[in-house]
Amino acid sequence: MICIISVIEKGDILGEKIKDILGGDLILKSKVKDFKLNNITKECFEKYDSIIFISSTGIAVRAISKYLVSKDKDPAVVVVDVCNKFSISLVSGHLGGANKLTLMVSEVLGNTPVITTATDNMDILAPDIIAMNNNLIIDDLKIAKIIAGRLVNREDVYFKDDKSIIKCPNGYIETDEIHGNAIWITHKKLREQKIKESKVISYLSEYETRTVLKLIRKDIILGIGCKRNTDSEKLFNFVSDILAQENIDIRAVEKIASINIKSDEKAILDLAVNLKCDLTFFSSQEIAKVEHKYEGSEFVKKSIGVSAVSEPVIELAGGNIIVKKIKRDGMTLAIGEIS
Numbered sequence: 001m002i003c004i005i006s007v008i009e010k011g012d013i014l015g016e017k018i019k020d021i022l023g024g025d026l027i028l029k030s031k032v033k034d035f036k037l038n039n040i041t042k043e044c045f046e047k048y049d050s051i052i053f054i055s056s057t058g059i060a061v062r063a064i065s066k067y068l069v070s071k072d073k074d075p076a077v078v079v080v081d082v083c084n085k086f087s088i089s090l091v092s093g094h095l096g097g098a099n100k101l102t103l104m105v106s107e108v109l110g111n112t113p114v115i116t117t118a119t120d121n122m123d124i125l126a127p128d129i130i131a132m133n134n135n136l137i138i139d140d141l142k143i144a145k146i147i148a149g150r151l152v153n154r155e156d157v158y159f160k161d162d163k164s165i166i167k168c169p170n171g172y173i174e175t176d177e178i179h180g181n182a183i184w185i186t187h188k189k190l191r192e193q194k195i196k197e198s199k200v201i202s203y204l205s206e207y208e209t210r211t212v213l214k215l216i217r218k219d220i221i222l223g224i225g226c227k228r229n230t231d232s233e234k235l236f237n238f239v240s241d242i243l244a245q246e247n248i249d250i251r252a253v254e255k256i257a258s259i260n261i262k263s264d265e266k267a268i269l270d271l272a273v274n275l276k277c278d279l280t281f282f283s284s285q286e287i288a289k290v291e292h293k294y295e296g297s298e299f300v301k302k303s304i305g306v307s308a309v310s311e312p313v314i315e316l317a318g319g320n321i322i323v324k325k326i327k328r329d330g331m332t333l334a335i336g337e338i339s
Contacts, residue, residue: 002101003027003048005040011054011082014109018052018080021108037063050076050101053090057081060090071095071128072141078102080109088114094128124151124171127183131215134166136185137251139214147213150181158182163217180211187217187252187337189244218254218277219338221319223310224268225258225300227330232270238331239271246323246335253277254338257313259287261304280317287312295325310334 002024006015009030019026025048029035041063044051053060060079068074068091076098077091087109089102099115106113117126127144131137138144151157151171158181159172166185168174178184220243226235243250253275260281262268272279284305293315296307306312310325310332319336326333 001025001048002050002052003044004052004054005037005044006030006054007037007059008055008082011080014080014082014084015052015054018105018108022104024048024050024052042067045075048075050078050097052078052080052101052105054080054082057088057090064091070141072138076101078105080105080111084109084111086112086114089116094126095132097132122152122171125169126151127213127215130166130169130183134185134215135218137216137218139216143211143213146211147181147183156181161185162188163219178212182211183213183215185215185217187219187249189247189249214249216249216251218252220248220252221255221257221314221317221336221338222253223257223312223314223317223321223325223334223336224262224271225309225332226262226265226267228265230265230267230331232267234329235267235271235331236274238328239275239333242323242326242333242335248335250275255280255317255319257282257317259284259304259306259309259313280313282313282316286316290315 002022004015004018004024004026006012006026006028012028012030015026015028027040045064045067053063057079060077064077071092072095074092074096076096078098078101079088079090080086087102087106089098092098094117099117102113102115126148128138147157157172158175158179159168160175160178160182162185172183175182222239240250255278256268256272256275257280258268260283263281269279287306287309290312291306291308294308294311298307300309301307311321311334314321314334314336317336319338321334322337323335
């Protein structure tokens, strides 16, 4: 949602025009009796995704300076000068979308867009743009900044997508092997590299690890079953342990699936909150249509009407099983991958 703030009456007509085309809320100093820019800016940072100042850049910078946190949390901030010469991308150009918003505002007002992000001006997709465009999680913003700087300096930066879904962007070198100075799109926790003619597995050196930016693809489905009133921490630790054991980044979990009689199971509900993922439940009738494909239990069938839960629900949720069901203390987990 957009908030447009005009600090001078001359800029009000520009604010009105932006609102008419792009929508959002409009705050005009000329119409607010007790206008305090500091308080208004604080409220806007908490409430809005994007803020457009009709003011000088100096006024905007002073207004927002004390509320800036980080590029992945700050709203997009765009400044339009009251003479309508420029629309300027000021804060959160990539992740917040300020660069894109600047172009939209510039088109609405017919002025000149000003975008100073180096990668944009070189027609290179920065790592955070790749992440944003493809719904990927940035593992480390500091490394993302380092990689972006190397792209600007025309250094070799490698690109690997484990699923080969995303086309290698301009400015990168596609690779099959991960080494230093690379972007790696994956759901894996660590990159394993087998040493020639040896069963020993080594990991990236400290330097290489620091210069490999992992962009995490959320393509993992967890099929879960558990006894009634399972402890939430116990279930979380079980899931965490198995994911780590299978070299899967816990942040890659897109969805949890289970049977609908567990739709009020606190441990499962809490798990979805902790993993920031979707939650879906299937009826016993739906599960019964596919349960014959998986190892089941007569005891479970007598209890809930189907012989298996964790594996069938992965299929029903659109995933392919990559880790068969694992049992521990009344909990069952299977892991699937979205194609």
